[in-house]
Structure formats: C-alpha cells, structure tokens
C-alpha cells in the first residue's frame with residue numbers, strides 16, 4: 001500500500017487528510033502540516049487540521065468534535081505519524097488510545113527524533129492496527145520543508161526571481177522595475193504569505209529598498225532576514241526603519257561590523273545577529289541557515305539578487321525555484337543575471353527543476369519546481 005500510482009478508498013481518505021493539512025500552509029512552523037480524517041462504518045464522521053504552534057494537533061482536533069461513542073472503533077487517517085511526546089500539547093497517541101480508535105492509517109513517519117517511529121510503536125503495542133505508507137509520496141511532498149528542516153537542521157530554501165526572456169533580473173544600470181506585470185507581482189505577495197522568513201542580498205537592499213511584506217488580504221508578513229556583513233548599508237532603508245507595524249527584522253552582520261550602526265539598529269528594536277564571515281568577507285550562508293533553524297524558521301524565501309542566489313546554488317542549498325519569465329529582452333553583458341556566483345563547469349553538473357509546474361500569469365510565465373543537483377534524482 002502507499003505508492004502514488006495506487007488508488008482506492010484508503011488513498012482517497014488520505015487525500016482528504018492532506019487536503020485538511022494544507023489549510024495550515026504558512027502558519028504551522030516550526031510544526032509540520034498535519035490533517036486528519038475519522039471514518040466510522042465507511043463514512044467520514046470528522047476532520048481536523050493543525051492550525052499552528054500551541055493549537056490542537058490534527059488528530060485531537062478531529063477527535064474533539066466527535067461523540068465518544070462514535071470515535072470508539074473508528075478508523076483514523078493522518079498524513080504524519082502521531083506524536084508521542086509532551087510538547088506544547090499532550091501526546092496524540094494518548095488521545096487516540098483513550099478514544100478507542102481501532103485502526104490508524106499513516107502517510108509517513110515523523111522525522112522528528114522525539115517521535116521517529118515511536119508513535120507507531122506505542123499504538124501497535126496498545127493493540128491498534130497501524131498501516132504506514134498510505135499516499136507516502138504525497139505525504140512526503142506536503143511536508144518536504146519540515147523533513148528538510150528536521151533532517152538537515154536548516155530551513156527549506158525557495159528562491160524567487162523575475163527575469164527577462166534572456167535571463168536578466170536588472171538592466172546594466174541596475175533598473176529592475178518592473179520586469180514582470182502586476183499579476184506576477186501580486187503572485188509574489190501570495191508566496192511571501194506562505195514562507196516563514198524572507199531574505200535579499202545587500203545589493204538588492206540598496207538598489208530597490210524593498211519592504212518585503214505580503215500585501216494581500218489576510219496575508220501575514222514573513223520575518224525579514226538581512227545580510228549586511230559590515231553594516232554599511234544606508235540606515236534610512238525602509239527595512240531598517242523599525243516601524244511598529246513592521247514584521248520582525250533580523251540583521252546578520254560580521255564580527256567586524258560598524259559598532260555605531262549596530263547600536264542605531266538595536267535602538268530601533270531590530271535584532272543584529274553576529275555571524276561568521278567567509279574569506280571574501282561575506283556572511284557564511286550555512287551559519288545563517290543554522291541560526292534560522294534554531295529560531296524555528298522552516299521555510300525561507302530568497303528574493304535575489306543574482307549574487308546571493310548564485311552563492312546559494314554554488315553551495316547546493318536551493319531546494320525550490322519560483323522563476324517568473326517575462327517576454328522582454330534586456331540584453332547587455334553587464335546586466336544582472338538571475339543566478340551569478342561561480343556556476344558549474346559542465347552542463348552535467350547543472351542544478352535542474354524536477355516536479356515542474358509551468359503556468360502563465362497574465363503576460364508572464366511562472367516556472368516552479370524542486371531542485372536536483374547534477375545526477376541526483
């Protein structure tokens with residue numbers, strides 16, 4: 001049971017659980033996306049999903065709505081292994097056992113070392129019939145950011161760029177407004193709402209003075225993460241203003257950064273985080289990602305520019321791409337490319353998109369996909 005190609009009642013019910021889980025997209029970090037469906041005598045009697053840290057877990061959200069008599073002897077579908085530890089909320093395995101659920105269908109094991117098969121073991125030891133691997137691939141895809149966060153100790157990194165047909169994100173003078181149309185830019189605001197944090201390189205910060213907020217109805221602004229090794233970007237930048245309505249702003253700076261600028265920024269309520277710098281005096285990106293993971297950032301969106309995106313590709317830490325392509329030709333060998341850095345020497349080593357999705361957004365085209373490197377699948 002469990003391959004993506006298979007279909008049947010168990011798969012259909014797990015698909016429903018995944019649909020429930022998706023309602024939490026962009027709101028659950030550092031927790032995973034989890035949905036649950038309860039079935040009694042072949043009928044769906046309850047559904048629930050995890051809304052965010054401190055809120056009910058999906059299984060409990062679904063069980064809570066049920067008459068205890070109906071819950072007894074039911075089947076429960078959940079895309080991720082139920083937790084078995086005391087966190088902000090009590091263990092889901094306890095709730096499942098107390099409710100008297102007979103069978104539990106699970107998408108994937110929880111990679112969290114505090115769970116990692118233990119939840120399944122506890123249920124089985126108490127006599128519950130447990131089936132693991134129902135819509136395994138889909139369950140993994142749903143939580144691939146969380147799996148990356150747990151297994152690699154860093155956020156899942158999505159990069160976004162808006163480029164001309166010839167791969168430029170700005171002209172030779174640095175002008176980039178606007179390469180794509182309104183609809184594509186609205187789409188970027190929708191994406192921002194789904195990420196926990198957002199970052200841009202100092203070149204972009206200086207050139208565009210972006211606000212990096214999600215200006216859509218009901219949108220939530222991601223935490224702003226800025227990389228300013230020497231703290232020599234102008235202090236009157238919008239992202240450095242420290243306005244009360246602003247999202248949290250974390251500035252990563254090297255040990256030798258300007259102490260006066262550091263004090264000014266701290267005085268405005270912004271957090272300056274000291275980080276290692278590499279040989280070229282640039283912020284160590286892996287150190288930044290580790291610090292972000294420690295702060296519960298599961299999904300990080302990088303919005304350019306070309307140098308920062310290039311460094312991330314060179315280090316093979318881009319997990320996903322959102323590339324907008326406009327039908328304009330900018331030209332010029334001095335114009336800014338979407339991806340700078342060193343690049344690869346042979347085409348066989350290129351990064352490439354797998355699980356691609358291509359669609360038109362008004363006059364532009366959006367190409368999205370997960371990234372595989374070299375000969376990786």
Ligand SMILES: NC(=O)c1ccc[n+]([C@@H]2O[C@H](COP(=O)([O-])OP(=O)(O)OC[C@H]3O[C@@H](n4cnc5c(N)ncnc54)[C@H](OP(=O)(O)O)[C@@H]3O)[C@@H](O)[C@H]2O)c1
Pocket residue numbers: 160161162163168169170173174175176179200201202203204205207208227228229230281282283284285303304305306307308309311336340
């Ligand atoms: N169309 C689009 O989608 C889009 C999006 C973004 C930007 N843009 C355009 O792109 C241009 C800016 O791009 P850019 O390539 O010049 O600059 P960038 O990538 O935005 O910034 C590069 C700078 O970021 C800092 N940085 C810190 N750590 C780094 C690391 N590990 N690797 C690389 N950089 C690191 C460095 O500044 P320090 O040396 O000061 O530390 C570096 O010079 C602007 O013209 C902007 O308008 C277009």
